[in-house]
Amino acid sequence: MAEATLSGSASAAKAATRQAVQNINAPLWRNAVFVAPYLFLFVTLLVVPLFWSIWLSLHKADAFGIGRFVGVDNYFRLFRDKIFIQSVGNTFYFVFLTVPALALIGLMLALALNRKTRSAAALRAVYFSSSVLSVTIVTLIWRIVFIGNFGLPATIYGWFGATAPAFLSDPKLTMIGIAIATVWWCIGLPMMLFLSALQQVPQEIYEAAALDNASRWRTLWHITLPSIRRTFVLVIIIEIVLQFQLFGQARLMTQGGPNNVSKPIVLYIYEAAFTKWDLGLGAAASEILFILIMLAAMAQYFISRRRGEEG
Structure with missing residues (x-):
């Protein structure tokens, strides 16, 4: 009788232990309370506006309300608009000017300042300080x-008796001038990302390369760059997404001129929606911008991934 009682107690204990293990591994729905604020903000500020913009782009809408359903007519109007086509080309040109420059200059600064000295720390702060400034x-x-007549290029060119280029009025140089200002402004983020990646590379690898008498170029090419390959891809994708959204610099420096040669897509959206009050057209243009950003980022990701697999 005692053995049966002990056996029953042991079985009950095992069952209780099994139930406790199952309870530990089972999902606790009350944990959703911790992510609910983020999910609420994500859905409210991103998901809902995205679908609302798609719905808006299919209607003739203005500041007083949504009018009749027009289907894809707003999109056809965009592709018949020469200014919109020009703004798309301007945006791609700006991305081509800024993204490679930000990645390469950021990498060079990170390589030069990846030292544990006070001067390197001070220079890192100096180069990053421009990133905290407002676009204004x-x-x-x-x-x-x-x-x-009085700017820095005019002064430097004046030393040699030459005329400085007009970066803000020459149609061929306007976008280059905006790109220079943007690179100066945004260089802090890629530099810090590269610095973080460089500091994660094991020092033992560099010590082994030094024992093999590897030159600095071979160490850079065969150790450093392969080790931070994923960070390089991340920087490229982040900068593509950011620079496709050019607005403030073009709006405040050139107003999109001269002759719309520096008007990006976002400035076109702003003028269509809030100057001409054609919200349907502005929403359609914003969807085109979203698709372009997504395609450009995905293309860069897959190309870099394929090269990494082949390498």
Whole structure:
């Protein structure tokens, strides 16, 4: 009788232990309370506006409300608009000017400042400090720099008796001037990302390379760059997404001129929706911008991934 009682107690204990293990591994729905605030903000500020913009782009809408359903007519109007096509080309040109420059200059600065010295720390702070400025301050600084007769280029060219290029009025140089200001403003983020990646590379690898008498170039090419390959891809994708959204610099430095040569897609959206009050057309243009950003980022990701697999 005692043995049966002990056996029953042991079985009950095992069952209780099994139930406790199952309870530990089972999902606790009350944990959703911790992610609910983020999910609420994500859905409210991103998901709902995305689908609302798609719905809006299919209607004739203005500031007073949504009118009749027009289907894809707003999109056809965009592709018949030469200014919109020009703004798309301007945006791609700007991304081509800024993204490689930000990645390469950021990498070079990170390699030069990846040292545990006070001077390196001070220079890192100096280069990153421009990133905390507002777009208004940045454009004001560079409008002063690019003043035709008194700016920095005019002063330097004047030393040699030459005429400085008009970065803000020459149609061929306007986007280059905006790109220079943008690179100066945004260089802090890629530099810090590369610095973080460089500091994660094991020092033992560099010590082994030093024992093999590897030159600095071979160490950079065969150790450092392969080790931070994923960070390089991340920087490229982040900068593509950011620079496709060019607005403040073009708006404050050139107003999209001269002759719309510096008007990006976001400025076109702003003028269509809030100057002409054609919200349907502005929403359609914003969807085109979303698709372009997504395609560009995915293309860069898959190309880099394929190269990494082949390497």
